[in-house]
Amino acid sequence: MKATAGKYLAVFHTQVKNLFEYKMNVYLKLVRPLVMVAAVGSLWLVLFSLTQRDRIGGLSRQGFLLYLLIIRYIAVFSPGSASISEMNEEIRTGNITMRLVRPIHYPLWLLVRNLPIPLFSGLIGLLAVMILAGLLGGMVPGGALGLLFALSVPATILAQYALYQGIGILSFWVYDVFPLERFYKTVSGILSGEMIPLTVFGGGIQAVLQYLPFASLAFIPGGIYTGLFSGRQAASLVACQYGWAALLWMLVLWMYRKGLQKYEAQGG
Amino acid sequence: MPVKGQRDWKSLFYRRNRRVDVIHDVSFTVREGEFIGYIGPNGAGKSTTIKLLTGILYPQAGSIRVLGYEPHTQRYEYTYHIGVVFGQRSLLEYDIPVADSLSLYRAIYELNERQFAERLEEFTAMLDLGDLLHIPVRKLSLGQRMRCEIAASLLHRPRVIFLDEPTIGLDALSKHEIREFLRRINQQEKVTIILTTHDMDDIEQLCERIIFIHVGHIVYDGPLNTLKNKYVTRKDVEIVYDRPVEIPPAFEPLVHRRDRNTCTFRVDRHRTAELVPKLLALGPARDVSIHEPRLEDVVKIMYSNGAAL
Numbered sequence: 064m065k066a067t068a069g070k071y072l073a074v075f076h077t078q079v080k081n082l083f084e085y086k087m088n089v090y091l092k093l094v095r096p097l098v099m100v101a102a103v104g105s106l107w108l109v110l111f112s113l114t115q116r117d118r119i120g121g122l123s124r125q126g127f128l129l130y131l132l133i134i135r136y137i138a139v140f141s142p143g144s145a146s147i148s149e150m151n152e153e154i155r156t157g158n159i160t161m162r163l164v165r166p167i168h169y170p171l172w173l174l175v176r177n178l179p180i181p182l183f184s185g186l187i188g189l190l191a192v193m194i195l196a197g198l199l200g201g202m203v204p205g206g207a208l209g210l211l212f213a214l215s216v217p218a219t220i221l222a223q224y225a226l227y228q229g230i231g232i233l234s235f236w237v238y239d240v241f242p243l244e245r246f247y248k249t250v251s252g253i254l255s256g257e258m259i260p261l262t263v264f265g266g267g268i269q270a271v272l273q274y275l276p277f278a279s280l281a282f283i284p285g286g287i288y289t290g291l292f293s294g295r296q297a298a299s300l301v302a303c304q305y306g307w308a309a310l311l312w313m314l315v316l317w318m319y320r321k322g323l324q325k326y327e328a329q330g331g
Numbered sequence: 332m333p334v335k336g337q338r339d340w341k342s343l344f345y346r347r348n349r350r351v352d353v354i355h356d357v358s359f360t361v362r363e364g365e366f367i368g369y370i371g372p373n374g375a376g377k378s379t380t381i382k383l384l385t386g387i388l389y390p391q392a393g394s395i396r397v398l399g400y401e402p403h404t405q406r407y408e409y410t411y412h413i414g415v416v417f418g419q420r421s422l423l424e425y426d427i428p429v430a431d432s433l434s435l436y437r438a439i440y441e442l443n444e445r446q447f448a449e450r451l452e453e454f455t456a457m458l459d460l461g462d463l464l465h466i467p468v469r470k471l472s473l474g475q476r477m478r479c480e481i482a483a484s485l486l487h488r489p490r491v492i493f494l495d496e497p498t499i500g501l502d503a504l505s506k507h508e509i510r511e512f513l514r515r516i517n518q519q520e521k522v523t524i525i526l527t528t529h530d531m532d533d534i535e536q537l538c539e540r541i542i543f544i545h546v547g548h549i550v551y552d553g554p555l556n557t558l559k560n561k562y563v564t565r566k567d568v569e570i571v572y573d574r575p576v577e578i579p580p581a582f583e584p585l586v587h588r589r590d591r592n593t594c595t596f597r598v599d600r601h602r603t604a605e606l607v608p609k610l611l612a613l614g615p616a617r618d619v620s621i622h623e624p625r626l627e628d629v630v631k632i633m634y635s636n637g638a639a640l
Contacts, residue, residue: 070441164386
C-alpha cells in the first residue's frame with residue numbers, strides 16, 4: 064500500500080515539474096473564472112434592475128455575485144478539458160499502450176496527473192477569492208453549515224473528476240468525444256446551477272434537480288455557502304453528493320474495464 | 332474516374348461492421364533466455380501478437396501464459412516482470428529531463444535507491460547516458476531518445492523484453508549501439524527477448540530463432556540458419572575481370588548482372604566450389620567475392636510467397 068502510494072506521489076511530483084515548464088496554464092485557469100463571474104454577474108445585475116426585485120431565487124445582488132464567485136472558484140479545481148483531451152488522444156492514437164504495459168492503474172494515474180494545475184491554481188487564487196468574498200460580505204459560513212460546506216467541496220471535486228474521466232473513457236467506443244463534452248457542458252451549465260441557481264426554478268423542478276448529480280457540481284456548495292439551505296437540507300444534500308460521487312466512480316471504473324476489453328490498440 | 336466514398340449519408344443511420352480476425356492458430360513456446368525475431372510483412376499480426384503477449388489486448392479465443400501469468404487478466408502484477416519498448420511511441424516525459432522520467436519509473440517499479448543507482452550506473456556505461464540525463468527529452472535526437480527509452484523500460488530488470496521496431500529511423504551507429512546493448516543484456520542477464528522489426532540486420536545480428544507470421548498464421552518457426560538453408564538455394568559470385576570477357580553459352584543462364592568488367596553469376600549453392608574455378612578461367616580476373624543472399628532477400632521471397640510457404 065505504501066509502495067503504491069509512493070508511485071502515485073511520484074506521478075504527482077513529476078507532473079508538478081511538468082507544470083513549472085508551462086506556468087502560464089496555472090494563471091490562465093485563474094483568469095477564466097473571474098471573467099465568467101464578471102460576465103454572468105453583469106447579466107444577473109441587469110436582470111435585478113429590470114425586474115426591480117431585491118431577491119431572485121432567494122439571493123440578493125451580493126448573494127448572487129458571491130454564489131457565482133464560489134462556484135467558479137470551486138470549478139478551478141476541476142480537471143478541465145485537458146484531461147478529456149489527453150485520454151481521447153491516448154486512446155485513439157494507441158499511446159495508452161505505453162501506460163498499460165506499466166504497473167499502474169490508468170484512471171488513478173490520470174487522476175493524479177491532472178491534479179497539479181487545478182491544485183496550484185486553486186491555492187494561488189484562494190487569497191483573491193477570500194478578499195472578493197469579503198468585499199461581497201460573505202465569508203465562510205460558521206458552525207454546522209461551515210462544516211457541511213467544507214464537506215461539500217471535496218464531493219464536488221470528486222464528482223467533477225468522475226464525470227470528466229467518464230467522458231474521456233468513452234473514447235474506447237467513440238472516436239471523438241469532444242461533441243459529447245460540449246453537450247455535457249451545455250447540460251450541466253443549466254442543470255448544475257452554474258448559470259442559474261436552481262432556486263430560481265423553484266418548486267418541484269428544484270426538488271428534482273437538486274438531487275441529480277449535476278447539482279453536486281455547483282448548486283449545492285454554492286447554496287450552502289450563501290445560506291440557501293437549512294442545516295438539515297444541507298446535510299441531506301451533502302450526503303446525496305457523496306452518494307453520487309461514489310456511484311459515478313463505480314461507473315467510471317466499470318466503463319474502464321469494459322473499454323479495455325474492447326480496446327483495439329490502433330497503430331503499430 | 333470518380334471514386335465513390337465508402338461512407339455516404341446512409342452511414343448516419345446505418346453502418347455495417349465486419350469482424351476481422353487479425354491472427355489465427357498462432358501457437359509457440361519460448362524458452363528462458365531465447366532471443367526471438369518475430370517477423371512478417373505489414374499487417375501480418377506482429378504488433379497484435381506483442382500487444383496480446385503484453386496484456387494490452389484481450390484475446391477473442393485461445394490462451395496465453397507468460398512467466399505463469401495470464402497477461403490480460405493479471406496485467407498489473409505481470410507488468411512488473413516485463414519490459415516493453417515500442418520504437419514509435421515514447422514513455423518518457425517530454426518536457427522534463429531524462430533523469431526525472433527515470434526517477435518516476437523507479438517509483439512505478441518500486442525500486443529502492445540502491446537498486447536504482449546500480450542499474451542507472453550500468454545503463455549509463457552501456458548506453459552512454461551520462462550527458463543525456465539532465466537534458467529535457469524534447470531536446471534529444473531520436474537515437475539519444477531511444478537509448479533513454481530502453482533504459483527506462485528495463486530499469487526494473489524484467490525477465491522478458493518485448494521490442495517493437497526499436498531501431499526504426501535510427502542511423503547506423505545508433506542501431507549498432509542498441510544491438511550491442513541488447514546482445515549484452517540477453518547474454519549476461521539471460522533475459523528472454525522477443526523482437527519485432529522490419530530491419531533484417533537487427534534479426535540477422537541478434538536472433539537465433541525466427542518466427543515468421545503471414546496473414547495471421549505462423550509460416551515458419553525455427554533457427555535462423557535453417558531458414559536461410561531452406562530458402563537460399565543460390566549464391567552470388569562476383570568476378571572483376573581485367574577486361575570485358577565473352578561468356579560461353581553454357582554459362583550465360585548464370586549471369587545475374589553485368590557491368591563492363593564486372594560480372595555477377597547466380598549459382599546453385601551446392602555447385603559453388605565446382606563452378607568458381609571455371610568462371611575464373613573465362614579471363615584474367617582482378618577480384619572475386621562470393622555473397623550469401625542476405626536475410627533481407629530471403630524475407631522478400633517469403634513476403635511475396637508467404638501464403639504459399
